[in-house]
Amino acid sequence: MLRWILFVIVYLAMALYTLQALRSGTRFPWLHYLYLAIALLILGNFIYQFTVGDDTGRVLNRPKSYAFGFLIAILTFNLITIFFLFSEDIYRMLMAGYHRLFGGRAEFSLPGRRRFISLMALGLASIPFGALLYGMYRGKYRFRVLKYDLEFKDLPDGFHNYTITQISDVHSGSFDNREKIEYGVSLINQQQSDVILFTGDLVNNKTSEMIPWADLFATLKAPDGKYSILGNHDYGDYIPWDTEEEKAQNLQDLKKLQREMGFDLLLNEHRYLERGGDRIALIGVENWGRGGFKKAGDLRKATEGIHPGDFKVLLSHDPSHWEDQVIHDDLHYHLTLSGHTHGMQFGIEIPGWIKWSPVKWRYKYWAGVYEELGQFINVNRGFGFLGYPGRVGIWPEITVIRLRKTGLS
Template sequence: MAKRAILILSLFLIGDIYFYQAIITITQNPLFHIGYWLIDLLLIAGIISIVFIRRAGDSVQRFIAVLITAMLLLFVPKLFSFPILLAEDIVRLFRSFPARSIYVSEATLAIGGVIFLVIVFGLTRGKHFYKVRKETIYFPDLPEAFDGFTITQLSDIHSGSWSDTKGVQKGIDLANDQNSDLLLFTGDLVNNMASEMDPWIVSFTKLKAPYGKYAVLGNHDYGDYIKWESSAAKDANLRRLKEIHAEMGFKLLLNETVTIAKQGQSIALIGVENWGKSGFHQYGDLKKATANIPDDSFKLLMSHDPSHWDEVTIHKQHVHLTLAGHTHGMQFGIELFGFKWSPIQYFYKQWAGLYTKDGKYLYVNRGFGYHGLKGRVGMWPEITVLTLKRTTDNTADIMLETNLPDQMATRKSYIRQD
């Protein structure tokens, strides 16, 4: 963590120094100059305190949230402005370094201002700017009765972060409007405590799906990130969280499998507890969950952390489709015209959207709620709708080579030839 903090600080300082050049080109007022660096020093002091002062608690988490928000507002606009000033310096290099152009500096500040406003939108309206993302996935061995079967996936609710009742209801209504056959929730119902969900139980009870609602636990659901007065209190919190799932009408799968039946055929729905790499707890037990499933069953797995797919699932028995969440897309990134980027991709190979390898699929939901950063910028909250389709003899399987960020696999597309 210390190395990452140093890298972030280095980028911050480089962006700061360049952006400051635009400031002093436009104004020579010393109050602006002093204020500019004073704000930076306070932010840097906050970052250093988080790295070297290791304490838990709600107050520390609130401080981290404020710090992240401040970094986005101050750092990101400067980062986007940096290439403009760097390009100007390259031109100045070949012209014996004349004075900076006031027009370039004004353009730099204007671009920084636009980015600043985009971030403000993300921190205010973006937290409930829900997007429905749809994928159709084809399988040669999908039972015929499930051809066209639809699944709505929600993930990472993080109810402890919410304050806008209308905003949350907007997302619930949108999820219901998809009219999917099955509704699956892939973990992180709360930030830390089961009581965070109390104001929202009735609302989530209204989610409907004819073939049922199922859920698994995420890393935050165990209460591992706050200090409890006793182990008994922590255990009681987890028991209460499990009860809340039942009160909302969700069947919580704890390293177990249920059968989803339709017209005399069935698929296996598997749910494991949280399993993650890089210090996250590994409560999930795929072997236990699949112990009694026939090898030729069509298998659908819910596992909160996508690293479980990469580290465990694809190396075990054939699981056709895994649904995960956890990453939130870092709640910050860019998705435009097929281009997708977020800092989270430097920590997770699979972090948002659909992935495939060896005929096995993974879908990573970007999250319904938010945590840490009190909003979303570019990585909008997501409601996923997946349609399962069965391939037939008159289906042409065309492989489209796609250079995914993790360089793992190709994306399949199918064209019907009647």
């Protein structure tokens, strides 16, 4: 209760401070009342959803995620506005102190400058505020296809120009628009890749989240099939269960559902893909992540029976596994496919110019293709979304990778 009281006090203080900018910058009282109404509505909805709303506790359902999203948007607006106003207040206080110490008349009231700074603050704050709202309305389903050509000296000839479509982090429990998901699934099929690989997090917490969407994902087709692994959210570790048996049954149901959808679920095991007498090893491990995430992945078990000279494609949900274990393993893993980071669903990407997201402070390899010690990893930005119900700058991704043999055209 105390933390809610403190939260409300801080929130209202920020709102009132922001209201000063609106009063200084605009002369329309209805705009001031509108801002207060929106701020109070967002606050009330957030408190309701996280205290007495449905599915209270640790379950982040759609109403909660939208309450969280709107809160983040208005807090961002308030913080940016307050930064400029507070800076101007500090400046005025310092100038007043200077005049008192060294003589002269302090000017506490400079309406023209205050209005200019208020308008500038509101204008700048409206940019991320609008972007966050856009991310919730359109950005989360702004699917894009990213294509990469990767060359390998030891790729078997039969797999030259072999294509892989990778998807990751579906998080079906967050979906709220069937038409958009139908489009995304259709876009995957349009790539006409040789194989489809899914690198974990089919659900947020429960198998039941995927049931309304299973028929759509069952339509995914590729000549060499579709394969999947588990991500950290697939184990149901982030919500309370009445019994351990119920949690275990949920995981078994998820595994069964994936197979019913046509996926070959790899649980610390491998398969061989064959072309024209050549073959490559497809290895799938369960989730392995640092920093408190489940470590169920077992490279030794997954590669039992694999020849060291085989060309290897590894599916491992969390890229920290690649960094901490895979690239220094005795076996050479030519290509690893991961997801997990979502690119934080927020950042700035201009191809050839900039690729930035706050998630880079947590993960060294967080989006796109990287190479270390002659081994590649692609970190998919994710098909779905979680927590904040949107995406800004880091759009949902479908990856198409073409394998090429060095020296062949």
